[in-house]
Amino acid sequence: MTTATETTTKPATPILQATGVIMRFGGLTAVRNVDLTVNSGEIVGLIGPNGAGKTTFFNCLTGLYVPTEGTVAYKGTVLPPKPHLVTNAGIARTFQNIRLFSNMTVLENVLVGRHTRTKEGLFAALVRGPRYHKAEAASRERAMELLEFIGLENKADHLARNLPYGEQRKLEIARALASEPGLLLLDEPTAGMNPQETRATEELVFAIRDQGIAVLVIEHDMRFIFNLCDRVAVLVQGEKLVEGDKETVQGDDRVIAAYLGTPFEGDPGTEEVAEVEAAEANSTTEDER
Amino acid sequence: MTDITKDTTATTAEGAKGLIRLSESAARALTTIGGVLTAAGAFLAWTWTSNFPGDLTYYGSPAGLQWLAFTAGLLTVLFSLAGYGVKGLRWLTPTGSTAPIVLSAFAGLAVTWFSLIAIAVELGGVANWVVGGILAGIFSIVPVIGALALPKPGPATQDTGIKATLAAYVAKPSSTKPLPQLPGWQQRGIIAIVIALGLYVFTYGIDTQGGELFSGFLFLAVFGLWALHSAGLLDRFSALTEAHKGYAVTLAFAAAAIFPFTQNNDHDANVGVNILIFGTVALGLNIVVGLTGLLDLGYVAFLGVGAYTAALFSGSAYSTITGFSLPFWAAALAGTAASLVFGVLIGAPTLRLRGDYLAIVTLGFGEIFRITVRNLDGSSGPDITNGPNGIADIPDLSIAGFNFGESHNIAGFTLGRFANYYLLMLIVTVIVVLVFNRASDSRIGRAWVAIREDETAATAMGINGFRVKLIAFALGASLAGLAGSVNAHVSSSVVPDPYVFAGPVAPNSAFLLAAVVLGGMGTVSGPLLGAALLYLIPEKLEFLKEYQLLAFGIALIILMRFRPEGVIANRRRQLEFHEDKDQDPTEPTAPAAPAATAGV
Numbered sequence: 001m002t003t004a005t006e007t008t009t010k011p012a013t014p015i016l017q018a019t020g021v022i023m024r025f026g027g028l029t030a031v032r033n034v035d036l037t038v039n040s041g042e043i044v045g046l047i048g049p050n051g052a053g054k055t056t057f058f059n060c061l062t063g064l065y066v067p068t069e070g071t072v073a074y075k076g077t078v079l080p081p082k083p084h085l086v087t088n089a090g091i092a093r094t095f096q097n098i099r100l101f102s103n104m105t106v107l108e109n110v111l112v113g114r115h116t117r118t119k120e121g122l123f124a125a126l127v128r129g130p131r132y133h134k135a136e137a138a139s140r141e142r143a144m145e146l147l148e149f150i151g152l153e154n155k156a157d158h159l160a161r162n163l164p165y166g167e168q169r170k171l172e173i174a175r176a177l178a179s180e181p182g183l184l185l186l187d188e189p190t191a192g193m194n195p196q197e198t199r200a201t202e203e204l205v206f207a208i209r210d211q212g213i214a215v216l217v218i219e220h221d222m223r224f225i226f227n228l229c230d231r232v233a234v235l236v237q238g239e240k241l242v243e244g245d246k247e248t249v250q251g252d253d254r255v256i257a258a259y260l261g262t263p264f265e266g267d268p269g270t271e272e273v274a275e276v277e278a279a280e281a282n283s284t285t286e287d288e289r
Numbered sequence: 290m291t292d293i294t295k296d297t298t299a300t301t302a303e304g305a306k307g308l309i310r311l312s313e314s315a316a317r318a319l320t321t322i323g324g325v326l327t328a329a330g331a332f333l334a335w336t337w338t339s340n341f342p343g344d345l346t347y348y349g350s351p352a353g354l355q356w357l358a359f360t361a362g363l364l365t366v367l368f369s370l371a372g373y374g375v376k377g378l379r380w381l382t383p384t385g386s387t388a389p390i391v392l393s394a395f396a397g398l399a400v401t402w403f404s405l406i407a408i409a410v411e412l413g414g415v416a417n418w419v420v421g422g423i424l425a426g427i428f429s430i431v432p433v434i435g436a437l438a439l440p441k442p443g444p445a446t447q448d449t450g451i452k453a454t455l456a457a458y459v460a461k462p463s464s465t466k467p468l469p470q471l472p473g474w475q476q477r478g479i480i481a482i483v484i485a486l487g488l489y490v491f492t493y494g495i496d497t498q499g500g501e502l503f504s505g506f507l508f509l510a511v512f513g514l515w516a517l518h519s520a521g522l523l524d525r526f527s528a529l530t531e532a533h534k535g536y537a538v539t540l541a542f543a544a545a546a547i548f549p550f551t552q553n554n555d556h557d558a559n560v561g562v563n564i565l566i567f568g569t570v571a572l573g574l575n576i577v578v579g580l581t582g583l584l585d586l587g588y589v590a591f592l593g594v595g596a597y598t599a600a601l602f603s604g605s606a607y608s609t610i611t612g613f614s615l616p617f618w619a620a621a622l623a624g625t626a627a628s629l630v631f632g633v634l635i636g637a638p639t640l641r642l643r644g645d646y647l648a649i650v651t652l653g654f655g656e657i658f659r660i661t662v663r664n665l666d667g668s669s670g671p672d673i674t675n676g677p678n679g680i681a682d683i684p685d686l687s688i689a690g691f692n693f694g695e696s697h698n699i700a701g702f703t704l705g706r707f708a709n710y711y712l713l714m715l716i717v718t719v720i721v722v723l724v725f726n727r728a729s730d731s732r733i734g735r736a737w738v739a740i741r742e743d744e745t746a747a748t749a750m751g752i753n754g755f756r757v758k759l760i761a762f763a764l765g766a767s768l769a770g771l772a773g774s775v776n777a778h779v780s781s782s783v784v785p786d787p788y789v790f791a792g793p794v795a796p797n798s799a800f801l802l803a804a805v806v807l808g809g810m811g812t813v814s815g816p817l818l819g820a821a822l823l824y825l826i827p828e829k830l831e832f833l834k835e836y837q838l839l840a841f842g843i844a845l846i847i848l849m850r851f852r853p854e855g856v857i858a859n860r861r862r863q864l865e866f867h868e869d870k871d872q873d874p875t876e877p878t879a880p881a882a883p884a885a886t887a888g889v
């Protein structure tokens with residue numbers, strides 16, 4: 001079976017192009033030469049067993065890690081590996097282990113997300129001219145809209161750390177959306193959620209896509225991934241093994257092997273059983289002697 | 290090991306009983322009577338000789354420490370009457386009455402017995418207690434017994450150890466009785482009264498003569514404020530000030546401006562101006578430490594830069610810049626700008642480091658400043674700062690014909706030299722408070738807090754960490770420089786030695802940091818209060834001299850153990866308490882989530 005059975009049905013412009021990304025930590029190569037493209041209006045899934053390098057790949061995309069080799073381009077321009085510049089360019093992300101500003105309020109968290117889209121510096125804050133007030137009010141309004149979008153408008157004044165787990169994950173999404181991204185990277189957005197919440201998150205991701213934001217999502221919940229994604233890439237031990245639509249990925253032996261472990265060479269089952277039986281028979285006869 | 294199941298049944302059966310077994314009505318009566326007795330004890334003579342500071346030898350005429358005991362007794366009576374549900378006093382205890390009763394009873398006990406012990410120690414033996422003193426001592430125990438016989442508040446926990454039980458007695462209950470909404474003018478009236486009371490208490494503290502009286506004052510202040518806090522009154526008050534923010538802040542500064550008019554000796558104004566300088570610098574440090582979370586251990590250097598700059602341009606005969614002097618506003622700007630430049634110079638290489646490294650490097654830079662200034666004396670370097678001799682004879686300021694060095698008569702009050710500077714410094718403080726407030730509640734302030742909370746997440750949200758940290762560092766430095774330029778004139782000389790990392794007198798980096806942490810990080814009033822305490826305590830408790838740093842260390846450890854958020858909790862912390870109250874903790878949070886998601 002071939003990799004990358006591209007589903008190029010419509011002419012889509014690439015939003016994200018990662019080419020030849022390699023990330024080494026000393027002797028460990030966490031990401032090996034991964035290419036990935038996300039087109040506008042797409043939801044792309046990134047799956048793989050634990051430790052496959054998915055989060056590391058995200059960190060390379062967002063500049064938290066400087067990739068050992070390879071480039072990341074957003075809408076055709078290569079990004080410098082600096083997180084704030086990447087966010088400024090239009091890529092926003094959430095974290096696998098929730099990283100909210102826990103002692104700030106829900107609203108303040110979202111306002112921090114607006115940092116790149118507002119320009120008021122210290123001087124403007126000290127002088128507080130009419131333009132400052134206007135910008136601040138606009139920021140707050142936009143932040144409240146986002147809170148309404150994720151359904152947390154009633155908790156705007158709560159401390160982020162006092163939110164239940166599921167709501168914290170959603171707040172992370174709102175905070176990321178506040179930077180008005182063209183591409184949203186979600187790292188296991190439903191981890192720790194109950195089925196109801198997971199379904200609601202699915203709807204949320206669709207709604208985000210419908211706003212014209214491309215989404216790249218890491219998830220272990222296969223139902224979630226295959227419900228959502230137009231395309232799925234599988235990462236195993238740092239390498240991109242397969243990329244394609246639902247059927248391609250689900251039908252690929254190597255993916256199954258990566259998730260369930262590799263059986264013996266050749267025809268699995270019969271030969272193996274025969275071998276074992278033969279060995280057992282041998283040992284018993286030896287014992288009898 | 291105790292049998293837990295047995296323990297539980299035992300506590301649920303006796304959960305309502307007090308630590309001391311008495312019926313509830315007897316306990317209440319005992320606290321009330323005990324409070325009256327404690328107050329009455331103040332009217333007895335506690336010792337026979339007037340050698341003990343304050344002269345506690347009169348019957349019917351309390352002095353110093355006795356007035357403090359009287360106040361504690363009065364508080365106990367008020368809180369116990371509120372516990373009876375006496376109409377008109379119920380507002381005193383919005384969260385329930387037990388903890389305030391216990392704490393105010395302890396206040397009386399502490400003040401009375403501290404005085405008695407001080408008498409015995411200083412005059413040599415308990416023989417110096419006269420009958421009145423012994424009676425007062427016994428009286429002050431009565432309300433404590435009564436208070437501890439009140440039913441133990443809170444849920445009947447398994448832990449019946451003495452420590453846990455005492456903790457339950459003084460814990461602040463989280464539920465609040467709803468009170469009727471007062472009309473606006475009454476709210477404003479209450480704010481005015483409380484601020485006036487605050488001014489009175491503060492002036493009383495500064496005016497106290499002798500370490501004994503000041504210690505008694507501290508005992509009463511700590512237990513009294515704790516009682517008010519556990520009664521929920523401090524929360525009430527902060528809610529009121531939150532509702533009338535501008536009004537409350539204006540009044541607070543008005544009260545501060547009245548302070549020098551209440552003083553008839555200039556020494557207290559000197560204490561006042563030093564507290565303001567120290568507090569303002571602590572507030573600047575609060576931007577760096579409290580908001581941005583950068584541990585700066587060399588911060589006092591920026592105060593020094595400001596002070597030296599102002600001194601050099603002051604026209605002092607010892608200044609190496611001779612022939613011309615700058616007017617104060619220009620010198621203050623120069624001091625601010627010089628500190629700003631130093632802040633950027635020191636910050637640019639160091640702020641790329643995180644955590645511990647930054648602390649060590651700033652500590653080093655702080656010392657480098659002092660040593661450099663010491664060495665720029667013409668022999669080991671160019672003569673700029675006169676080395677260890679510093680710049681003396683800095684002339685007094687004269688702004689628009691108003692000479693700060695002379696006494697002035699204003700509306701019948703005489704304002705001495707330090708009172709003049711106090712008022713000038715108050716203006717600087719207003720500016721710094723304004724800067725702090727506006728900066729912290731803005732895009733840049735939120736970026737600072739975000740970096741403090743999680744630097745990685747903050748940069749992933751598009752914040753240029755280095756740039757934003759450098760702004761915090763530079764702003765903090767320039768505020769210190771501004772305060773330093775006034776400081777140079779107040780003390781009329783600058784020498785390198787005070788700008789050390791740690792020392793027994795303010796200002797030094799360790800004290801500034803302690804003022805911020807002790808007062809409450811990220812708040813405005815916290816560092817000001819912390820600075821006041823840290824300046825006053827060494828000033829008043831002279832007998833501590835040699836052990837000052839030890840006492841300081843112990844106090845910090847105790848505070849960090851029992852109230853890590855500082856005396857004044859951050860607004861965000863308050864919010865947390867607030868939410869605890871809103872949300873029923875027994876209600877599981879899980880059902881809330883699907884309800885919220887349904888709206889998506």
Ligand SMILES: Nc1ncnc2c1ncn2[C@@H]1O[C@H](COP(=O)(O)OP(=O)(O)OP(=O)(O)O)[C@@H](O)[C@H]1O
Pocket residue numbers: 025028030048049050051052053054055056057096
């Ligand atoms: N900073 C680092 N230094 C050294 N090794 C690292 C670092 N970050 C990740 N690794 C290693 O890289 C490998 C990939 O980790 P990564 O977190 O990317 O996996 P993942 O696919 O996200 O797994 P999971 O599904 O469990 O989140 C792991 O072996 C991990 O130990």
Ligand SMILES: [Mg+2]
Pocket residue numbers: 054055056096
């Ligand atoms: Mg991961």
